[in-house]
Amino acid sequence: MKVAISLIYDGFKEVTKGTTAYHIWMAVLTLLMLFGAYAYYQQIVHGLAVTGMTDRVSWGLYISNFTFLVGVAAAAVMLVLPTYILKDIDFSQAVLIGEGMAVSALVMCLAFVTVDMGGPARLWHIIPVIGVLNWPNSMLAWDVIVLNGYLFFNLTIPFYLLYYHYQGRKPREAVYLPGVLISVFWAVGIHLVTAFLYAGLPARPFWNSALLGPRFLASAFAAGPALIILALAVIRKYTPYSIADKTIDKIAMVVTVAAQINLIMLGSELFKEFYSVTHHSNSAIYMFFGIGNKNALVPWIWTSIGLNLLATVILTINRLRRKHNLLYLACALLFVAIWIDKGMGLIIPGFIPGPWGNIVEYFPTWVEIAVTIGIWALGAFVFTLLVKIAVPIEIGKLRYRGNQSAG
Amino acid sequence: MFFRRKKKNQDACPSVADNPKGAGCSCRQQDGYEQVINKSLDRRSALKGLTAGLLAGSSLLNTSCSITSNEDEKELAALKWEEYFKGNYKLMTDEEKRATVERLERMYALRNGGKINISDKGPVKDVLYGYAFNISKCRGYMDCINACVKENNQDRDSQMQYIRIHEFKKGQMNFEMADDNFYHEVPAEGHFYLGTQCFHCDNPPCVNVCPVEATWKEKDGIVVIDYDWCIGCRYCQAACPYDGRRFNWSAPHVPENEINKDQHYLGNRLRKKGVMEKCTFCIQRSRNGQNPACVEACPTGARIFGNLLDPNSTIRWVLANKKVFRLKEDLGTEPKFWYFMD
Numbered sequence: 250m251k252v253a254i255s256l257i258y259d260g261f262k263e264v265t266k267g268t269t270a271y272h273i274w275m276a277v278l279t280l281l282m283l284f285g286a287y288a289y290y291q292q293i294v295h296g297l298a299v300t301g302m303t304d305r306v307s308w309g310l311y312i313s314n315f316t317f318l319v320g321v322a323a324a325a326v327m328l329v330l331p332t333y334i335l336k337d338i339d340f341s342q343a344v345l346i347g348e349g350m351a352v353s354a355l356v357m358c359l360a361f362v363t364v365d366m367g368g369p370a371r372l373w374h375i376i377p378v379i380g381v382l383n384w385p386n387s388m389l390a391w392d393v394i395v396l397n398g399y400l401f402f403n404l405t406i407p408f409y410l411l412y413y414h415y416q417g418r419k420p421r422e423a424v425y426l427p428g429v430l431i432s433v434f435w436a437v438g439i440h441l442v443t444a445f446l447y448a449g450l451p452a453r454p455f456w457n458s459a460l461l462g463p464r465f466l467a468s469a470f471a472a473g474p475a476l477i478i479l480a481l482a483v484i485r486k487y488t489p490y491s492i493a494d495k496t497i498d499k500i501a502m503v504v505t506v507a508a509q510i511n512l513i514m515l516g517s518e519l520f521k522e523f524y525s526v527t528h529h530s531n532s533a534i535y536m537f538f539g540i541g542n543k544n545a546l547v548p549w550i551w552t553s554i555g556l557n558l559l560a561t562v563i564l565t566i567n568r569l570r571r572k573h574n575l576l577y578l579a580c581a582l583l584f585v586a587i588w589i590d591k592g593m594g595l596i597i598p599g600f601i602p603g604p605w606g607n608i609v610e611y612f613p614t615w616v617e618i619a620v621t622i623g624i625w626a627l628g629a630f631v632f633t634l635l636v637k638i639a640v641p642i643e644i645g646k647l648r649y650r651g652n653q654s655a656g
Numbered sequence: 657m658f659f660r661r662k663k664k665n666q667d668a669c670p671s672v673a674d675n676p677k678g679a680g681c682s683c684r685q686q687d688g689y690e691q692v693i694n695k696s697l698d699r700r701s702a703l704k705g706l707t708a709g710l711l712a713g714s715s716l717l718n719t720s721c722s723i724t725s726n727e728d729e730k731e732l733a734a735l736k737w738e739e740y741f742k743g744n745y746k747l748m749t750d751e752e753k754r755a756t757v758e759r760l761e762r763m764y765a766l767r768n769g770g771k772i773n774i775s776d777k778g779p780v781k782d783v784l785y786g787y788a789f790n791i792s793k794c795r796g797y798m799d800c801i802n803a804c805v806k807e808n809n810q811d812r813d814s815q816m817q818y819i820r821i822h823e824f825k826k827g828q829m830n831f832e833m834a835d836d837n838f839y840h841e842v843p844a845e846g847h848f849y850l851g852t853q854c855f856h857c858d859n860p861p862c863v864n865v866c867p868v869e870a871t872w873k874e875k876d877g878i879v880v881i882d883y884d885w886c887i888g889c890r891y892c893q894a895a896c897p898y899d900g901r902r903f904n905w906s907a908p909h910v911p912e913n914e915i916n917k918d919q920h921y922l923g924n925r926l927r928k929k930g931v932m933e934k935c936t937f938c939i940q941r942s943r944n945g946q947n948p949a950c951v952e953a954c955p956t957g958a959r960i961f962g963n964l965l966d967p968n969s970t971i972r973w974v975l976a977n978k979k980v981f982r983l984k985e986d987l988g989t990e991p992k993f994w995y996f997m998d
Contacts, residue, residue, distance in 0.1 A: 296906035296929040296930060297905045297906075304903055308894060362889075366887055366930070367887065367888015367903065367904070368931060371886075381869045387866060388865065389866075389889065449865075450865075450894060452894070452896055452897035604896065605834070
């Protein structure tokens with residue numbers, strides 16, 4: 250108990266001091282969060298009418314970001330698997346960072362779902378016993394369970410490791426390894442379940458595809474580790490935490506393979522939609538070419554395809570990938586490409602055309618954009634805090650001094 | 657006959673959203689549910705309500721303390737408190753159902769001074785409702801829509817409508833080519849009309865997906881929503897292949913003198929911001945043996961409603977004697993809504 254209090258105390262001291270750049274970064278994030286909170290206040294007061302969503306396109310930017318971020322969260326498994334199970338030492342430095350990223354992504358996921366609710370005050374209805382959880386019928390009920398479970402694992406395992414490292418003790422494998430094993434399967438689960446949430450709706454032919462789940466996994470294991478590489482690059486530059494080139498190169502390999510598989514799946518989706526055009530292809534036609542004068546998604550999706558191809562080419566050619574600056578660029582491009590593709594590019598065309606073939610477009614409003622930016626800032630804020638505490642513990646700078654100082 | 661639909665306000669100007677009529681807050685008329693809802697979202701009055709709720713529970717303080725302005729406000733706060741913590745209607749006992757209905761009636765009386773009648777009447781034995789739509793007769797007058805909006809207390813500001821009338825050019829029946837948002841005189845030359853609404857599927861995809869079981873199929877086949885249990889995630893709206901569901905994007909607003917006071921808990925009672933609603937075959941009417949408002953209002957007799965289990969009902973006659981079909985049958989939803997032609 251004393252150790253935990255001391256850890257919280259030391260952690261608090263750690264996150265409140267830092268370089269000027271650190272303080273500016275946190276201040277900017279705080280401002281963005283406040284702006285998002287203000288926008289959300291507007292939404293609470295006036296209802297979701299202040300968003301661009303309508304009865305025709307009833308999910309928008311929030312659910313798009315939620316879907317994308319589930320993938321980012323699931324990607325932590327790419328680092329967990331080899332480190333704990335295959336004992337691949339190169340990944341171990343990155344694993345805590347990956348789990349920190351999973352936690353931040355999950356916090357964002359839950360925030361995005363919450364802001365999308367019409368009645369956030371009634372969310373207690375979803376808690377079993379005091380409310381009613383429609384499990385196993387509703388895929389959303391599954392999603393609630395797997396996301397919270399995943400959050401639990403990604404909080405407890407790193408906390409256990411840090412807690413022991415903080416005291417200079419060696420964590421016991423028998424305690425954390427079972428959790429690690431479960432979380433590996435769990436990570437695949439959260440992403441498949443989220444894909445099934447859409448794929449299980451025959452009402453929306455654009456989503457009602459068996460490929461949706463695998464495609465989710467492939468794109469997640471490209472975008473997630475790509476973000477981790479970028480985070481590691483920053484951490485390597487600004488903190489004393491040393492991360493070997495070899496670690497980054499190995500994660501880059503993961504990103505490369507996932508990006509390639511993702512492209513193959515994209516290709517087979519495009520073939521199915523455009524080789525024999527049925528009226529179920531209308532969503533894809535709308536997204537890629539527009540229908541009539543309705544073409545809001547066209548520039549987005551082509552940007553995504555372009556970035557995706559460019560990034561995958563850079564990653565695939567060994568000589569280019571090994572140049573770290575190019576690698577970082579490719580990761581950034583890929584991340585943006587998949588954010589578009591699996592966010593707006595997946596959710597919005599599901600509703601366009603509507604069940605009766607109407608093409609009604611969706612444009613997010615400033616409230617939605619501000620809330621979205623606020624939640625991303627929240628995620629970055631949480632991630633920064635976690636890294637700020639984890640790094641000094643891991644490099645041995647921050648240690649429990651309870652016994653000698655005693656007060 | 658003309659029917660104008662207002663486009664939903666796309667930009668997010670708070671003042672417009674708050675005051676659709678452009679009137680100031682203070683001089684605004686008391687109308688239906690809206691003001692109350694705005695009030696409950698104001699943090700200060702929410703806290704006040706909470707305090708009042710606690711105080712109302714204590715008879716000791718009731719007499720000696722005057723924190724709230726009057727008895728009515730205290731009672732209202734206490735009722736709101738109880739309403740917030742009530743359970744899912746589907747799982748309530750008959751006594752609990754009666755209690756919440758009485759609370760809602762009392763709350764309306766305290767807020768607006770008038771009396772409303774909320775029924776909790778359950779499904780009638782040996783009744784399964786079905787609906788048939790005669791495409792030959794519909795001429796697109798939209799009297800059904802107007803009657804539906806009035807009967808079911810739908811939001812007037814966003815002009816929410818459960819029924820959509822699709823206008824087809826003769827020679828095809830392709831929904832993608834049809835228009836459900838037209839503003840001209842009907843019937844238009846060379847066109848025919850077809851209405852859609854909630855089809856009360858026997859295998860409703862919307863019911864399965866709801867994470868909190870706030871929507872379900874009653875024994876008489878009507879798919880209903882507990883507006884107070886719905887959390888507003890809109891998964892059901894994504895799951896419905898028939899565009900049958902509507903969401904309250906802002907606080908619904910019905911002028912006080914236009915409120916239909918004959919209500920049902922699962923039907924046309926006043927809704928709130930952020931919950932789903934949809935056609936209930938006018939449950940407040942149908943369970944009393946009446947036709948839904950759309951059937952009654954249709955000037956051409958295109959709409960037929962009745963008990964599928966009664967061999968002498970008109971709906972059974974239609975199913976037996978007309979060549980009927982249903983929409984999107986390939987999805988296996990088994991709608992209880994048939995179309996036919998003369």
